[in-house]
Amino acid sequence: MRYAKKTGYVLALILFLIFTAGPFVWTFILSVTPEHAMFTGDGGLLPETVIWDNYTELFSGGQRGSRFFVSLGNSLKAAGLTLCIGIPVALVSAYVLGRMRFRGRELIRSLLLITMVIPVMATIIPLYRMFAEGELLDSLFWLTLVYISSYLPMAVWLISNYFSTIPGELEEAALIDGCGRVQSFLRLILPLSRPIILSVALIMFLNTWSQFQIPLILASSMETKPMAIVVSEFVTKDSIQYGLVAAAGMLALIPPAVAALVFRRYLVAGMTSGSVKG
Template sequence: MKFSKKIGYFIALLIFLILTLGPFLWTFVLSVTPEYAMMEKTTRLLPEVITYDNYRELLTSGTQKGSILVTGIRNALKAVGATLILGIPIAMMSAYALSRMEFKGRRLIKNLLLITMVIPVMATIIPLFRLFVARQWLDDVFWLSTVYVSSYLPMTTWLMSNYFATIPKELEEAAQIDGCGRLSSFLRIILPTSYPIILSAALIMFLNTWSQFQIPLILASSLETKPVAIVVSEFMTKDSVQYGLTAAAGMIAVLPPAITALIFRKFLISGMMGGAVKG
């Protein structure tokens, strides 16, 4: 029985790895395969000749594709920075109010936060586009980031409020008895112990902002504001498709979020688990 369970776990793990890592491995193989070899009729999965010309073209300064990719990465970093600067403080203040303050409608607001998480982005993108056109906000990283913040705020606020609720109120009350105000007690008691959930929320915003495609496709049409996800997709045109170059650009674009997630995976997991233990 134990042996059969181990076999089942192994098969499930193998399927999971194939479905998650398989596309990345195949993309890398395409990125190092010569363009002429991609259309050959063969049963080989790996190329006979490996080339890094696609990476050289993208990473060499002065090339057209390389400059476009760098611009896209820079735009994505700007959007990430603006989203974090706006989103984290708002999420913290909202979560603190929902978890520590008693007021009418508090539970209703928390339930409505959950409902907003299931609203598809395409249901709101047309009204947003009309608003951006009317206010002349198109192709502006700041206003684009406000849309990102509104998209991630329900989840991050929910996680933070659940985490704050697990911290004993007696600690905060004791600090207030000693003469600390509500803000001071928050900074002294809650904030120092809440860095896992704060980092987790920041990672959620970072990863989702970096990979955004639908929202900037509509609201950021100029090269000066297009993020890297849009830039990579535009390497494929109706006239030609450079498979190797597109695959190499995709591999380069995925490195920042992948490295960030690996470095801070401990905080991402602990923050998500800590924010989900209490509702």
């Protein structure tokens, strides 16, 4: 029975790796496969000839390579702005909801849950009209504010739930020792909440990095288009360069992959602690 369980675990792990890592491996293989070899019926899983032309084209400084790296910079700027603005706002809001008692507090928490289930496409048309009338279209800053507004309910909910689990006696002792609320928040609450804060920051970064629908409507120039939009434009009505799209996709994976690897231990710990209802 013990060997049967181990065999089952191994098979489950293999299936998990196939379904999770398999698409990335297949994308890399496409990125180094000659274009003509992709459509031959007698080819195997691995190409007979490995080429790096697609990566060379992206790094050569040509039109497509330049557009790709400009869009990569736009995505990094948007992610940075999202974290610099969204995390402080989420922390202050979460502290008020998690540590203070006032009339209407539970109603606000319930409304946060409701806003989480509203699909983005239900609000994109009103957002477009607002942006068009206010001449806010094609602005990286205002586009970032839309991202932040869509992430804040989740961020505030998770962080406030964690804040509410911190014993009130600790904060009361800090207040008795002469620390104000701001000092106790900075010296006590924030250090204890580092896992949930970093996990929320990572989620906001990954979601911003993969945005497609919102910038597709609100961003139209190369000064604001993120990486996902520009990569999709490599596919035209006349031709599809599968290898180039795959190479761009592999390069676009590097920043979120590095972020996920660096902060992976905070992601699990933070999501677990933040999911506890306060």
